[in-house]
Amino acid sequence: MTESAQSHRKDEHLSISAKLWRNRSLPKIGATYDDVRWLPNTFPEMSVSDVDVSTSLMGHTFKWPFYIEAMTGGSNLTAKINTQLSQIAAKSEIAMAVGSQSIALKEPDIRHSFEIVRKNNPTGFLLANLGADHPLANVREAIQMIDANAIELHVNAAQELVMAEGDRSFYWLDNLAEIIAKTPVPVIIKEVGFGMSQDTFKKISALNPAAINVGGANGTNFSIIERRRNHLNESVNLDNYGFSTVESLIEAKIAKNDLPLIATGGIENVNHIITSLMLGASLTSSAGYMLTTLLEKGQTPLLEEIYAWQQALPRLMTLLGAKNIMALQKKPVLYSSELQNFIAQQKASQ
Numbered sequence: 001m002t003e004s005a006q007s008h009r010k011d012e013h014l015s016i017s018a019k020l021w022r023n024r025s026l027p028k029i030g031a032t033y034d035d036v037r038w039l040p041n042t043f044p045e046m047s048v049s050d051v052d053v054s055t056s057l058m059g060h061t062f063k064w065p066f067y068i069e070a071m072t073g074g075s076n077l078t079a080k081i082n083t084q085l086s087q088i089a090a091k092s093e094i095a096m097a098v099g100s101q102s103i104a105l106k107e108p109d110i111r112h113s114f115e116i117v118r119k120n121n122p123t124g125f126l127l128a129n130l131g132a133d134h135p136l137a138n139v140r141e142a143i144q145m146i147d148a149n150a151i152e153l154h155v156n157a158a159q160e161l162v163m164a165e166g167d168r169s170f171y172w173l174d175n176l177a178e179i180i181a182k183t184p185v186p187v188i189i190k191e192v193g194f195g196m197s198q199d200t201f202k203k204i205s206a207l208n209p210a211a212i213n214v215g216g217a218n219g220t221n222f223s224i225i226e227r228r229r230n231h232l233n234e235s236v237n238l239d240n241y242g243f244s245t246v247e248s249l250i251e252a253k254i255a256k257n258d259l260p261l262i263a264t265g266g267i268e269n270v271n272h273i274i275t276s277l278m279l280g281a282s283l284t285s286s287a288g289y290m291l292t293t294l295l296e297k298g299q300t301p302l303l304e305e306i307y308a309w310q311q312a313l314p315r316l317m318t319l320l321g322a323k324n325i326m327a328l329q330k331k332p333v334l335y336s337s338e339l340q341n342f343i344a345q346q347k348a349s350q
């Protein structure tokens with residue numbers, strides 16, 4: 001079967017993003033995880049066995065505070081990757097999101113590349129994924145396709161505007177309000193790597209979704225990916241645009257957001273997970289790093305790395321004196337002067 005242009009685009013996203021991660025060609029945007037330091041805690045007065053790393057949000061208790069973020073499905077190659085990722089998610093008992101299912105609504109032949117994720121992981125927590133412009137009927141179909149426990153609706157204006165064939169019109173708020181009111185599973189509003197500002201948090205808060213995925217910069221960069229797909233001929237360049245994941249989490253605090261937060265964007269080790277939780281996230285996820293590890297090293301090395309993160313989490317929480325995620329979220333951190341500057345300016349602009 002010959003694949004459609006949309007299938008081909010999925011494969012291009014995959015190969016270009018893996019290459020960018022492999023070569024570390026990811027520009028630094030704003031404050032990074034290195035701008036946030038943990039305070040030394042000389043007397044933990046607790047044991048590793050006291051730690052509970054589970055986290056509760058969206059009416060569910062997640063055994064681990066991280067998951068595999070939305071990437072693939074929609075082509076034969078990505079079917080293979082979804083197969084491998086879902087086997088890893090099932091074994092390690094972490095949640096997993098699929099990539100945008102928009103293609104499967106148009107091309108039923110390719111549904112199998114998504115359905116395999118539920119087949120391989122009958123009892124796991126799975127997140128469906130669609131763009132924020134989809135009508136309620138599509139949202140219901142995407143959920144049903146993988147018997148999803150929640151759905152992510154991605155908001156990706158920057159990516160679309162860089163993309164040669166992307167959308168040029170964005171009226172999402174009314175549609176999101178309807179979907180949130182009528183969807184049978186929790187709805188997450190999710191950026192794809194450009195982050196969110198305090199104004200955005202306030203607008204989302206009015207919609208009252210089950211959670212917000214801040215999808216910050218400093219990891220996968222869809223401006224670079226889309227520009228490379230078009231051989232760098234695009235008229236719009238947003239390679240340095242956006243707020244990092246760290247900055248987006250701080251923006252949520254400044255906006256007094258009280259919806260559960262998911263941190264995604266540039267997470268490539270367990271320390272990044274801990275820092276994200278300390279900055280207020282309840283859950284974290286990783287896309288590009290997991291993908292590159294899978295493609296470069298293979299399925300077993302990625303599974304082993306996830307096991308290593310699972311082993312490290314309670315040890316690091318012990319060091320910080322946090323018996324659970326809620327305690328970790330209350331621990332103080334130290335900001336670099338660059339980040340302090342960001343905070344001062346952003347507080348002043350409120």
Ligand SMILES: Cc1cc2nc3c(=O)[nH]c(=O)nc-3n(C[C@H](O)[C@H](O)[C@H](O)COP(=O)(O)O)c2cc1C
Pocket residue numbers: 013014017069070071072098099100101129152153154190191192193215216218219220264265266267285286287288289291
């Ligand atoms: C190959 C690839 C495909 C992606 N496709 C989607 C998608 O279909 N829907 C979506 O919401 N996000 C998509 N993303 C964005 C990720 O879910 C995530 O928000 C972003 O990559 C930032 O996280 P990272 O730095 O850990 O990669 C994709 C990312 C990658 C690397």
